[in-house]
Amino acid sequence: MTDQRSVFADATQAKGEAIIECVGVDKFFGDFQALYDINIRVGLQEVVVVIGPSGSGKSTLIRCINRLEKHDRGSISVGGIELTDDVRNVQEIRRETGMVFQSFNLFPHLTVLDNITLAPRQVRHIGKDAAEEDAMSLLERVGIPEQARKFPGQLSGGQQQRVAIARALAMKPKAMLFDEPTSALDPEMIKEVLDVMVELAKGGMTMIVVTHEMGFARAVADRVVFMSDGGIVEVGTPEHFFTDPQEDRTKLFLSQIL
Amino acid sequence: MSDREVIERESDPAAAGRPIHVRLGAWKWAKKNLFSTWYDALLTLTLGSLFVAFGWTLIRFLFTSDFSILRVNLALLMVGGFPRDQLWRPVVALILVSILLGVMAGMGSASARDTAEQTGLPYERSSPMAVLKRFWPILAFVVVVLTLTETVTPWLVAGAALVAGVGSFSLGRGLPAGVRRFGWAILAIMIAAIYLVLVSGGVGWDGWGGLHLNLFLTVAGLLLAFPLGLLLALGRRSTLPTLRAMSVTYIEFIRGVPLITLLLMGIFVIGFFLPTGFRPGNVTRVLIAITLFESAYIAEVVRGGLQSVPGGQVEAAQALGLAPWKTMRRIVLPQALRNTIPAMVGQFISLFKDTTLVIIVGMIDILGASQSANAQGGFLAQGLHRVTLPFVALAFWVGSYVMSREARRLEHKLGVGVR
Numbered sequence: 001m002t003d004q005r006s007v008f009a010d011a012t013q014a015k016g017e018a019i020i021e022c023v024g025v026d027k028f029f030g031d032f033q034a035l036y037d038i039n040i041r042v043g044l045q046e047v048v049v050v051i052g053p054s055g056s057g058k059s060t061l062i063r064c065i066n067r068l069e070k071h072d073r074g075s076i077s078v079g080g081i082e083l084t085d086d087v088r089n090v091q092e093i094r095r096e097t098g099m100v101f102q103s104f105n106l107f108p109h110l111t112v113l114d115n116i117t118l119a120p121r122q123v124r125h126i127g128k129d130a131a132e133e134d135a136m137s138l139l140e141r142v143g144i145p146e147q148a149r150k151f152p153g154q155l156s157g158g159q160q161q162r163v164a165i166a167r168a169l170a171m172k173p174k175a176m177l178f179d180e181p182t183s184a185l186d187p188e189m190i191k192e193v194l195d196v197m198v199e200l201a202k203g204g205m206t207m208i209v210v211t212h213e214m215g216f217a218r219a220v221a222d223r224v225v226f227m228s229d230g231g232i233v234e235v236g237t238p239e240h241f242f243t244d245p246q247e248d249r250t251k252l253f254l255s256q257i258l
Numbered sequence: 259m260s261d262r263e264v265i266e267r268e269s270d271p272a273a274a275g276r277p278i279h280v281r282l283g284a285w286k287w288a289k290k291n292l293f294s295t296w297y298d299a300l301l302t303l304t305l306g307s308l309f310v311a312f313g314w315t316l317i318r319f320l321f322t323s324d325f326s327i328l329r330v331n332l333a334l335l336m337v338g339g340f341p342r343d344q345l346w347r348p349v350v351a352l353i354l355v356s357i358l359l360g361v362m363a364g365m366g367s368a369s370a371r372d373t374a375e376q377t378g379l380p381y382e383r384s385s386p387m388a389v390l391k392r393f394w395p396i397l398a399f400v401v402v403v404l405t406l407t408e409t410v411t412p413w414l415v416a417g418a419a420l421v422a423g424v425g426s427f428s429l430g431r432g433l434p435a436g437v438r439r440f441g442w443a444i445l446a447i448m449i450a451a452i453y454l455v456l457v458s459g460g461v462g463w464d465g466w467g468g469l470h471l472n473l474f475l476t477v478a479g480l481l482l483a484f485p486l487g488l489l490l491a492l493g494r495r496s497t498l499p500t501l502r503a504m505s506v507t508y509i510e511f512i513r514g515v516p517l518i519t520l521l522l523m524g525i526f527v528i529g530f531f532l533p534t535g536f537r538p539g540n541v542t543r544v545l546i547a548i549t550l551f552e553s554a555y556i557a558e559v560v561r562g563g564l565q566s567v568p569g570g571q572v573e574a575a576q577a578l579g580l581a582p583w584k585t586m587r588r589i590v591l592p593q594a595l596r597n598t599i600p601a602m603v604g605q606f607i608s609l610f611k612d613t614t615l616v617i618i619v620g621m622i623d624i625l626g627a628s629q630s631a632n633a634q635g636g637f638l639a640q641g642l643h644r645v646t647l648p649f650v651a652l653a654f655w656v657g658s659y660v661m662s663r664e665a666r667r668l669e670h671k672l673g674v675g676v677r
Contacts (some may be wrong), residue, residue, distance in 0.1 A: 066577055095579035097577075099577035101573070105568075105570040120589065122580060149377055171578060171579065
């Protein structure tokens with residue numbers, strides 16, 4: 001099975017300099033193998049959209065990239081730093097990658113402003129005023145500066161997710177990881193979050209996005225990666241991927257969702 | 259029970275079909291709610307006569323009993339064997355406690371007001387009437403105590419404490435946010451001041467007694483047990499097997515032993531584990547026992563709080579690059595401890611009541627004082643327990659009831675807007 005996959009799924013052709021690089025990554029949860037021999041390179045300013053049926057390992061893959069899950073074999077490096085058991089390496093990589101979660105995970109006991117300034121102040125040791133100024137400009141960028149002093153619980157889901165994006169951006173990451181950022185949102189709020197993400201992609205942010213939003217994939221992805229049963233099945237540019245998929249699994253999946 | 263009845267209005271076409279509510283007269287209300295069936299009537303009559311009988315007994319008790327045992331022993335019940343020429347110390351301490359509580363409540367109220375202003379959450383300043391409604395049992399108890407006094411001094415002290423409390427509430431409310439950030443320093447300084455007033459001048463705390471001792475053991479026991487309990491809870495969740503095993507062993511051992519056993523061990527056994535030359539008094543020994551006991555329970559309360567924080571919170575903090583201890587300090591603990599407040603108050607109440615157990619190691623707390631009052635020559639064997647024990651019960655009921663009401667209020671408040 002593994003061999004068959006790697007023949008067709010060459011995800012290592014990044015455009016330009018690689019910022020995220022996974023080589024032969026395997027991941028097990030007990031006896032269950034969640035990731036099979038993942039090889040992927042993501043170049044600077046590239047947007048990679050990962051799609052696939054649920055349980056296919058998409059989320060596990062991006063959670064391995066910032067060590068929320070530990071991979072068992074192979075190597076992962078971000079911005080030239082390889083993920084090892086060394087805690088300092090892990091911290092370094094987490095500082096360089098922003099992550100946005102399906103369930104927002106904002107800190108409910110802190111105001112929106114404090115949510116955004118916490119990490120810059122605690123990790124990067126930036127002064128309060130500078131951090132807040134930064135946070136306000138980020139909030140303006142995601143379109144909700146007027147919510148700065150409120151608590152997350154007072155905001156709608158879409159607003160919360162935009163705060164979560166601002167919070168990740170506040171660390172000035174080299175790459176952003178999105179784990180199904182719109183899956184927990186009501187339909188009318190999906191667009192406001194996707195708009196922010198499109199804006200971010202156009203601004204040259206390196207992004208790996210796990211999503212079911214095919215419109216988003218078509219519009220901004222440089223490459224689309226299709227995963228199934230823990231392996232990468234097919235990789236291609238959006239037009240190639242959506243109009244002329246090569247693999248039967250891909251065709252089946254696309255026929256089910258489009 | 260409903261005191262309204264729904265009828266349909268037919269005359270007004272605009273309101274036709276819409277139910278309206280009409281207040282019932284007293285007779286109709288009684289008929290509807292108390293006597294609607296024969297078994298309702300039976301129940302009403304049975305319970306009603308029980309209430310009347312109980313009320314009559316209570317009134318007769320209040321007006322025919324001789325409360326002179328309480329009058330004579332009031333100081334014993336309040337402060338035990340505290341040297342009578344040093345009574346100004348508890349008095350000053352009481353006023354300082356009022357100031358401390360007032361300032362803290364004032365600052366709390368001010369930051370609630372500021373937060374509401376910033377976030378647009380609704381904020382309503384509680385009226386004096388609402389505050390009275392919350393704390394009336396304490397006021398009632400103070401009045402009961404004052405009516406039992408024989409001089410005017412306690413009245414003056416109570417008045418001064420009230421004025422100090424209200425005054426420092428306004429003061430605390432008026433403090434700017436910059437000063438409020440140092441609230442912990444005010445707390446520490448005040449606690450140190452109260453401590454010094456009470457123990458300086460050679461009185462020490464080993465001669466303490468009465469209600470004063472119960473309150474001291476409760477507050478000091480919890481303050482000392484909290485840090486220990488927090489460490490135990492963190493230890494129990496640690497990834498280091500030795501630390502975890504030690505925490506679990508300690509917690510499960512202590513929780514499997516009755517407090518009385520620990521108190522007795524505190525008096526008779528702790529001495530063997532202390533360095534020679536260090537011979538603490540009985541109050542210190544009991545305080546050590548209570549701290550060790552309470553820390554195990556607080557550890558379990560805190561563990562519950564830690565478990566209530568969703569894993570996503572830790573992941574989000576990790577993803578931002580926060581170091582583990584900063585994640586704990588900034589993200590997990592603030593949420594976990596907030597969630598434990600109701601359980602912590604429950605622990606406080608139960609410890610408050612458990613402090614009466616020190617009577618078995620020969621200490622004169624309020625319960626012990628009531629027992630020794632009954633053993634005095636003039637009051638011996640007259641069945642006066644029926645006067646002293648209800649008084650002791652009243653003291654504990656007032657403390658426990660007010661605290662549990664406040665805990666519920668806090669729980670309700672914290673549930674709004676913030677989470």
